[in-house]
Amino acid sequence: MGLDAKSRAAFQYRDQFKAVGYPALLTRKRFILATCASLLFISFTCLATFVRYTSNPAARLETESVDGPRHNIARPDALVDPFGPSSVLMGEPTISFRDNLRSDTQYITSWVSAGWTNDVMTYINLIYLGLITDRVPIIPEFIPSHIGGHVPPIPFGEVFDVPRLRTELGKPVLEWREVKHPSSTFVDDIGCWNTWEAVQYREAFPRRSRIPGDLKLDISYTKAPTWIKMIPDYEHDQHSTFWSLATLAFPSTREASLVPPLPSPEHNLSLPPDDHLLCYDYLYYVCAHKSNELEFDYSPAWRYVGKYMHWTPALEQLADQYVRLAMGVAESAPIPAFISIHVRHHDFEVYCGGLPVQECFASLPVIDRRVQEVKEEIYQRTGFVVNHVIMTSDERNATWWHEVAKLGWFTPDHSETEEKYGEWYPVLIDAVIQSQGVGFVGTDRSTMSIIAGRRVESWQSGPTRLVKWGNPHSDDH
Numbered sequence: 001m002g003l004d005a006k007s008r009a010a011f012q013y014r015d016q017f018k019a020v021g022y023p024a025l026l027t028r029k030r031f032i033l034a035t036c037a038s039l040l041f042i043s044f045t046c047l048a049t050f051v052r053y054t055s056n057p058a059a060r061l062e063t064e065s066v067d068g069p070r071h072n073i074a075r076p077d078a079l080v081d082p083f084g085p086s087s088v089l090m091g092e093p094t095i096s097f098r099d100n101l102r103s104d105t106q107y108i109t110s111w112v113s114a115g116w117t118n119d120v121m122t123y124i125n126l127i128y129l130g131l132i133t134d135r136v137p138i139i140p141e142f143i144p145s146h147i148g149g150h151v152p153p154i155p156f157g158e159v160f161d162v163p164r165l166r167t168e169l170g171k172p173v174l175e176w177r178e179v180k181h182p183s184s185t186f187v188d189d190i191g192c193w194n195t196w197e198a199v200q201y202r203e204a205f206p207r208r209s210r211i212p213g214d215l216k217l218d219i220s221y222t223k224a225p226t227w228i229k230m231i232p233d234y235e236h237d238q239h240s241t242f243w244s245l246a247t248l249a250f251p252s253t254r255e256a257s258l259v260p261p262l263p264s265p266e267h268n269l270s271l272p273p274d275d276h277l278l279c280y281d282y283l284y285y286v287c288a289h290k291s292n293e294l295e296f297d298y299s300p301a302w303r304y305v306g307k308y309m310h311w312t313p314a315l316e317q318l319a320d321q322y323v324r325l326a327m328g329v330a331e332s333a334p335i336p337a338f339i340s341i342h343v344r345h346h347d348f349e350v351y352c353g354g355l356p357v358q359e360c361f362a363s364l365p366v367i368d369r370r371v372q373e374v375k376e377e378i379y380q381r382t383g384f385v386v387n388h389v390i391m392t393s394d395e396r397n398a399t400w401w402h403e404v405a406k407l408g409w410f411t412p413d414h415s416e417t418e419e420k421y422g423e424w425y426p427v428l429i430d431a432v433i434q435s436q437g438v439g440f441v442g443t444d445r446s447t448m449s450i451i452a453g454r455r456v457e458s459w460q461s462g463p464t465r466l467v468k469w470g471n472p473h474s475d476d477h
C-alpha cells in the first residue's frame with residue numbers, strides 16, 4: 001500500500017470545519033406553528049397508516065403528501081418500491097427527526113469529512129454496517145470539502161440512484177432529507193459513538209464534520225472502547241473493523257462499553273449512544289480484514305454495497321452528452337466502446353518530494369503503454385478492438401492537454417460545466433465517464449481511480465490498471 005488515506009485526503013481538509021448550515025428558514029414563531037402542524041400531521045399519519053393497512057392497498061396511492069412544506073423528493077409508493085421511505089418512516093420529513101422514526105425499526109447514521117471520493121467510500125461503509133446490524137442507514141448529503149465551502153452540499157440521491165440501490169440490496173436506504181426537514185432549525189439531541197479517539201492519538205476529540213451542524217444535531221459523544229482499533233496501539237494506522245463496530249449495535253456489548261459521555265456542545269447534555277438511531281462519528285477507516293481494502297477483490301463493502309451504487313439516470317445522461325460531444329457522435333447515435341483514463345496530478349504534487357511534476361508523474365507514453373495493455377486484454381477476452389480512449393484529469397497545463405489530443409484521445413470539455421450545472425459537476429461527470437469505460441487506466445494510490453477501477457470491473461467486466469508514479473521509472477515493468 002502506498003499513502004494512507006489520511007495523507008491522500010490531506011489536501012482536501014481545508015474546508016471541513018466551516019460549518020455553514022442551511023439558512024434558518026424557520027423562525028421560532030413559525031417553528032411553534034410548524035411543531036403543532038407536525039404533531040397534527042403525526043396523529044394524522046398514524047390514523048392514515050392504520051387506515052391504509054386495514055383497507056384496500058390501492059388506497060396507499062394518494063395518502064403521501066398531506067403536510068405543509070412541499071418537497072420535490074420523489075416518494076415512490078410502497079407498492080412499487082417496497083423498500084422506499086414509506087416502508088420505514090412515519091411520513092414526510094419532520095421538524096425533529098425523532099418524529100419520523102418508527103418504534104419498530106432501528107436506524108444507523110454517520111458523518112463525512114474527507115473529500116468527495118473518500119466520502120463516497122465512507123457512505124458505502126455506513127450502508128454495509130447497516131446491513132450487518134439489521135439497521136436502516138440514513139445517508140447525509142455530500143459536502144463540498146474538495147471544492148470550497150461556498151458551494152452548497154449536494155444530496156446523496158442527486159448523485160446515486162437510491163431507488164435502484166435499495167431494490168438491488170433488497171433493503172431500505174434513507175436520506176436525511178427524507179427524515180428531517182432540510183430547513184428545520186430544530187436542534188435534536190442525540191448520543192453517538194466517538195470512534196476517532198479510539199483509533200488515533202493526534203486529536204483529542206471526536207472526528208469533526210460540518211454535517212451535524214447542517215442537520216442541527218447536538219451530539220453527546222461516548223468514547224468507543226479502544227479494542228475497536230484493528231492494530232492495537234499502532235499510530236500509523238487508524239482503521240477499525242466492521243464487526244468490532246457492529247458489536248456496539250447489540251445490547252450486551254453496548255452496555256458493557258458505556259462510559260461517561262462528553263456533554264453536548266449546545267445543550268450541555270450527557271447522553272448514552274442512541275439505540276434507536278445508532279451513530280458513529282466517522283466510518284472512513286473501517287475494513288473487514290486489511291486497511292484500505294476497497295481496492296481488493298474480496299472487499300465486502302464493495303461486493304455487498306458499492307457495486308450497487310449506480311449513478312442517477314440524469315447524471316448518466318449528462319455524462320453521455322459530454323462523451324458524444326467529445327467524440328463527435330450524433331445525439332441519436334450509439335456511443336462507441338471506449339477505454340477511460342483518470343490522471344491525477346495537482347492534489348498529489350505535495351507527495352513528489354520536490355521533484356518537478358514532469359519527472360514525478362507518469363508521462364503520456366508511459367500511460368499509453370498501460371492503455372495498450374488494457375486494449376490487448378479486452379481483445380484477448382472478447383475479440384473486440386477498442387479504438388476510443390477518453391482522458392479525464394485535474395491537469396490544467398494546456399500543452400499537456402494538447403499532447404493528449406495528439407495521441408488521438410478524447411476529453412470532456414468542461415469549459416462551461418460549472419456555469420451550466422454548478423461546481424460539483426466537473427468531478428461528477430468525470431467519475432461517471434471513468435466508470436463507463438470497457439477498460440480503465442488510473443493513477444496509483446488515488447481513491448478516485450481505485451473506485452473507478454472497481455466500477456469498471458463490476459459494471460463493464462473490464463480490465464483495469466493503475467499507473468505508478470513518484471519518479472520517472474516508477475511504472476517500469
Ligand SMILES: *[C@@H]1O[C@H](CO)[C@@H](O)[C@H](O)[C@H]1NC(C)=O
Nearest residue numbers: 263264265266267268269270
Ligand atoms: C453543564 O452541566 C453540568 C452538569 O449538570 C454542570 O456542572 C456544568 O456547569 C454545565 N456547564 C455549562 C457550561 O453550563
Ligand SMILES: *[C@@H]1O[C@H](CO)[C@@H](O)[C@H](O)[C@H]1NC(C)=O
Nearest residue numbers: 357358397398399400401403
Ligand atoms: C506543461 O506541460 C509541458 C508538457 O508536458 C511541459 O513541458 C511544461 O513544462 C508544462 N508547463 C508547466 C508550467 O508546468
